[in-house]
């Protein structure tokens with residue numbers, strides 16, 4: 001089988017069948033139908049919408065889950081942080097955060113983009129759970145203080161990450177109950193509170209541009225490193241690769257819902273029964289052809305540094321080393337990226353957007 005046969009036969013920008021929408025309260029209550037849909041979504045697309053709102057409707061009568069207003073506030077903080085001069089933001093460059101690069105600033109253009117030959121079109125700030133809860137190792141001894149817009153709102157970010165982690169743990173234990181018969185180790189036991197991990201919140205800003213011909217575009221196709229990712233987005237652009245039809249499905253924000261996807265570590269811990277969701281972000285283009293600015297928050301729940309799992313090729317990893325290998329491939333050139341299955345789960349497939 002040559003590399004070209006690994007490339008899907010077609011690559012539609014959008015299909016008419018959207019991703020499944022699940023209810024957090026249904027899953028939390030152990031509703032058999034909802035739990036079955038949830039496990040199925042993790043096995044097939046590896047990603048789904050999760051409706052959070054019903055929980056708060058029942059508990060407090062408010063319309064929206066508090067995470068949505070917190071996300072709005074963090075978008076506001078993000079606009080202040082990203083408005084700082086590049087030189088200032090670069091004081092927090094993520095390369096200074098030890099070799100795990102779990103925190104700090106990534107300027108736009110550091111990775112390859114979603115179109116062949118172009119660079120990425122987003123900047124981001126990563127705020128690791130380890131750092132805000134003072135769990136060792138301290139990732140950035142040189143700059144223990146965050147830039148002031150972030151340090152002023154660290155309580156908000158802590159509360160946001162804690163809430164996201166609670167939801168992600170609930171989802172993990174539900175999956176464990178179905179997939180992991182005793183005496184195997186349930187997923188949540190590899191994600192213990194207070195244990196060092198690379199769990200982190202990414203605050204992303206996609207740069208606006210006068211046209212989509214810009215040479216910094218989107219976010220390349222990839223699968224996430226960790227266990228579960230929770231995404232809050234200000235606007236459309238995210239797409240998911242659906243293995244059953246070999247096509248890309250658009251995942252625009254859905255009121256009251258977030259998008260959740262399975263990452264590599266959880267796929268491996270599940271004995272490859274779950275799908276690591278392949279996704280990318282394409283430019284959000286208006287009628288004029290201009291690309292709109294886009295903000296998103298990605299909470300990356302990741303296993304403890306020493307968690308063990310076996311990859312698709314039968315090779316054993318500890319979580320920390322998988323993280324390093326994956327970050328290295330994010331930064332590699334296209335030739336190196338196509339030479340392994342590390343980036344997209346498919347050797348020879350970069351999943352570029354044809355525009």
Ligand SMILES: O=C(O)CCC(=O)C(=O)O
Nearest residue numbers: 204231233238281296298
């Ligand atoms: O911005 C998004 O919607 C997705 C971001 C993402 O996939 C990532 O940072 O890993």
Ligand SMILES: [Fe+2]
Nearest residue numbers: 222223224279
């Ligand atoms: Fe991602």
